[in-house]
Amino acid sequence: MRKKVYQTLPMIVFRDLVMMPETSVHIDVKREDSLKTIEYAMKENLDVFVVTAKDAALGDTFSRKDLYEIGTIVQAKQMLKLPKDVVRVMLLGQTRAKIKSVVEDPMTGHMATVAAVETQKDSLSDTQRRAYLKTVKDILIQCESNGIITNETVVNTLKKVRSLETLVDLIAEAAPITTAQKQKILETMDLKERTEALLEILLNEIEIGQIRTEIVGKLRECVNKNQRDYVLREQMKVIRQELGEEDSQDEGEQYLKRLEEVDPPIEVREKIAKEIKKFQNLPYSSSESAVLRNYIETVLEYPWNKSTTENSNLKDAMNQLEKDHYGLEKVKERIIDYLAVRNLSGRKDAPILCLVGPPGTGKTSIAHSIATALHKEYGRIALGGVRDEAEIRGHRKTYIGAMPGRIVSAITKTGVNNPLILLDEIDKTSSDYKGDTSSALLEVLDGEQNSHFVDHYFEVPVDLSSVLFIATANDASTIPAPLRDRMELIEVNSYTENEKFHIAKLYLLPKQRAKNGLKSSQFKMTDGAVHKLIRDYTREAGVRSLERRIERLMQKAARGILTEEYKMLRVTEKKLVELLGVEPYSAEDRDHTDRVGVVTGLAWTKVGGDTLQIEVNILNGKGGLVLTGNLGDVMKESAQIALSYVRTLPDIKKMPENYFEKHQIHLHVPEGATPKDGPSAGITMALAIYSALVNRPVNGRLAMTGEISLKGQxxxxxxxxEKLLAAKNAGMTKVFVPAKNQKNVNELKAEIIEGMDIIYVSDMREVIAGGIVKRGFALKQK
Structure with missing residues (x-):
């Protein structure tokens, strides 16, 4: 590395100006100390060091820290005296220099000790230097075309430069960039970094220039359009007057006439009449006139006094529900009870029904059936993913593109003020900085408040007390408590295999035949094929996947008939595999082997029940419990409780004292990508840990569910x-259920528990006694 050679040179401090090497500039000098410096330099034939102040407002007194570290050594030429004690000097940039110290001399002005610094060129090969040179010149051409560097002579000169270092400095001087940006380029010693810094600045300036050009063009088009529109409107105004056609006054009269026909409540009437009067006094072409016109028309379209007569015949409602839905006896019974009380009491503030259940169980269609049975108009509002309060309450009409909220819009669409409105997926609303959707729904679903619901767009009260609201949800636990408190929850549970069979025969097959254009003689499906389709090709709480499978079969039938492959398709159990491929849920794939440390648990999910394998291994190690399988906090605590209880059992206490210090217990729940949580796997984990510790297998056809306490309850x-249905689908023959859940089992249909031995347990010792296979055993050794 070359040693720095310092020299003392006269110094001039620039304010808001940076001079680059290889450039020339004319400056007008007026400050007394700078005049002394120039005269001294030219007299002694010395170079001058020019440097830029960090603050453009720097005064005559300053120190080294007020200046940038890197400046330029220049040569002073052609000093010319101008009026008012101003001297114009031409400076020629030579090289970069780094300042070390500054002193002030009353005779010569400021003097600086500096050392020239060289550009680091080693980072670029000759090929890279040529590539960068070509790139910089290409960007230079873009700068010229975008009006950034407008001097054609300068651009032509720059195009002829063959040194990358010189070209970068010359462009930095010529381009209209900030002082800070020029100083950055001046201070960058590495040629590659300096070139990239310049390219970044120029590309940014090109982009800004293009955006400015686009904005100016749009503004020019807008101004021209506005002028054209004004002339045309004035001409139209004259033409209307000549033809005797109506203007805003006449349009306002039409609105007043419609207001009389609609006959809204007095508060609404006064508000709309006031807005119509304001509309009549506005110019036809004004923007506010368009806003008011849209507002008046929207409010007048609302069915203030239009309603339908509700059917009070409960037999019609019962027949309609039976016609549209198979099973769901308790759900239907509860809905009929609700409608009976509503008809008998005439109350409008009855609780809001919320149908809760897995997807595909018919919640939305039940609401539609209720609307049909009651002779009500039906409207649906999808709340899934709605996070803006304005979606419910509407936007203020002063905003561009403002509109009423979804509640008012849905009622307007039905055309009556007492429809049935379905609030679909109410558990999937969310909130953000724009407001909380569920909080906005509190007023809508409260019979004591919704008679004066105010939509932000309408700005007048809207009576929602005559509207029958029904909500649907998959998981009631995610509904905020205040909102859940305003609704009566009705559980729509999973379907059994027998229920799915009848739904497929009575509803899905006829529906899909009509949808796919097939006659009953062209497509037939045996009962055995339907059962196999349900058992081996679907695994769900509802019937959506089943319907898709049936639709797929219909499509194959339609194709075969059109291609004359066959005249009709008769689907049998053997034919299913040929048409739909291998069964994804074949009973032959289920493993019911008695194994040590492996227990089948039962889980509830938003889409129905499922089985859960709990696996435990005992490993040599430093002790402790290792949990894997993407478990939640509650499930982790249940595992710890299970281990603590198992360690208190007599069989386990017989083990060596330091057994648990030298052995590690690893508990895993497969399908690690799926999050799992909840306390109901407590007895399952306890039995799996016990089985692994005593090395005795667990019944492979046993499933269980239940939370465990620290004392084994x-x-x-x-x-x-849902859990028992999952156990049955998995081929389990024995299920352990908490004794306190016996009342829940008694309410279930016999077909759900048919073929399974339901054993009620209240203590963990009963689980161990009934779950461990009666074989010889040996305790784990040290």
Whole structure:
């Protein structure tokens, strides 16, 4: 590395100006100290060091820290005296220099000790230097075409430069960039970094220039369009007057006439009449006139006094529900009870029904059937993913593109003020900085408040007390408590295999035949094929996947008939495999082997029940419990409780004292990508740990569910119907259920528990006694 050679040179401090090497500039000098410096330099034939102040407002007194570290050594030429004690000097840039110290001399002005610094060129090969040179010249041409560097002579000169270092400095001087940007390029010693910094600045300036050009063009078009529109409107105004056609006054009269026909409540009437009067006094072409016109028409379209007569015949409602839905007896019974009380009491503030259940169980179609049975108009509002309060309450009409909220819009669409409105997926609303959707729904669903619901767009009260609201949800636990408190929850549980069979025969097959244009003689499906389709090709709480499979079969039938492959398709059990491929849920794939440390648990999910394998291994190690399988906090605590209880059992206490210090217990729940949580796997994990510790297998056809306490008590759980259906579908023959859930089992249909031995347990010792296979055993050794 070359040693720095310092020299003392006269110094001039620039304010808001940076001079680059290889450039020339004319400056007008007026400050007394700078005049002394120039005269001294030219007299002694010395170079001058020019440097830029960090603050453009720097005064005559300053120190080294007020200046940038890198400046330029220049040569002073052609000093010319101008009026008012101003001297014009031409400076020629030579090289970069780094300042070390500054002193002030009363005779010569400021003097600086500096050392020239060289550009680091080693980072670029000859090929890279040529590539960068070509790139910089290409960008230079773009700068010229975008009006950034407008001097054609300068651009032509720059195009002829063959040194990358010189070209970068010359462009930095010529381009209209900021002082800070020029200083950055001046201070960058590495040629590659300096070139890239310049390219970044120029590309940014090109982009800004293009955006400015686009904005100016749009403004020019807008101004021209506005002038043209004004002339045309004035001409239209004259033409209307000549033809005697109506203007805003006449349009306002039409609105007043419609207001009389609609006959809204007095508060609404006064508000609309006031807005119509304001509209009549506005110019036809004004923007506010368009806003008011849209507002008046929207409010007048609302069915203020239009309603339908509700059918009070409960037999019609019962027949309609039976016609549209198979099974769901308790759901239908509860809905009929609700409608009976509503008809008998005439109350409008009855609780809002919320149908809760897995997807595909018919919640939305039940609401549609209720609307049909009651002779009500039906409207649906999808709330899934709605996070803006304005979606419910509407936008202020002063905003561009403002519109009423979804509640008012849905009622307007039905054309009556007492429709049935379905609030679909109410558990999937969310909130953000724009407001909380569920909080906005509190007023809508409260019979004590919704008679004076105010939509932000309408700005007048809207009576929602005559509207029958029904909500649907997959998981009631995610609905905020205040909103859940305003609704009566009705559970729509999973379908059994027998129910799915009848739904497929009575509803899905006829529906898909009509949808796919097939006659009953062209497509037939045996009962055995339907059962196999349900059992081996679908695994769900509802019937959506089943309907898609049936639709797929219909499509194959339609193709075969059109291609004359056959005249009709008769689907049998053997034919299913040929048409739909291998069964994804074949019973032959299920493993019911008695194994050590492996227990089948039962889980409830938003889409129905499912089985859960709990696996435990005992490993040599430093002790402790390792949990894997993407478990939630509650499930992790249940595992710890299970281990703590198992360690208190007599069989386990017989083990060596330091057994648990030298052995590690690894508990895993397969399907690690799926999050799992909840306390209902407590007894399952306890039995798996016990089985692994005593090396005795667990019955492979046994499933269980239940929370465990620290003292071994088996506590009740929820979602029992879905869990038992999952156990039956998995081929389990024995199920352990908490004794306190016996009342829930008694309410289930016999077909759900048919073929399974339901054993009620209240203590973990009963689980161990009934779950461990009666064989010889040996304790794990050290």
């Amino acid at each position: 088996v506590l009740p759980i929820g979602g029992l119907k």
